[in-house]
Amino acid sequence: MLRARVEIKLKKGVVDPEGKNIEKALHLLDFTEVSGVSVSRFIEIIMDEEDKEKAARRVDEMCRKLLANPVINDYTIQVEDMHE
Numbered sequence: 001m002l003r004a005r006v007e008i009k010l011k012k013g014v015v016d017p018e019g020k021n022i023e024k025a026l027h028l029l030d031f032t033e034v035s036g037v038s039v040s041r042f043i044e045i046i047m048d049e050e051d052k053e054k055a056a057r058r059v060d061e062m063c064r065k066l067l068a069n070p071v072i073n074d075y076t077i078q079v080e081d082m083h084e
Contacts, residue, residue, distance in 0.1 A: 001082040004059040008075045009040035
């Protein structure tokens with residue numbers, strides 16, 4: 001069994017309205033030292049697979065077909081053994 005961890009974030013230059021709203025709210029709560037906030041998604045996928053390279057290729061396919069929007073998102077994939 002393998003665990004794939006996927007982080008999906010907005011590409012550089014894409015406006016992050018959720019991050020901007022969080023930044024404004026933090027300033028209103030007197031966290032004035034905050035100078036930027038970005039929001040990303042973290043997805044963990046458990047796979048019945050033993051080959052890490054094959055699992056990474058399959059997760060990349062999942063990202064391209066469903067999990068991420070390639071126009072606005074970048075993503076990273078980490079695959080690890082469940083027993084490590």
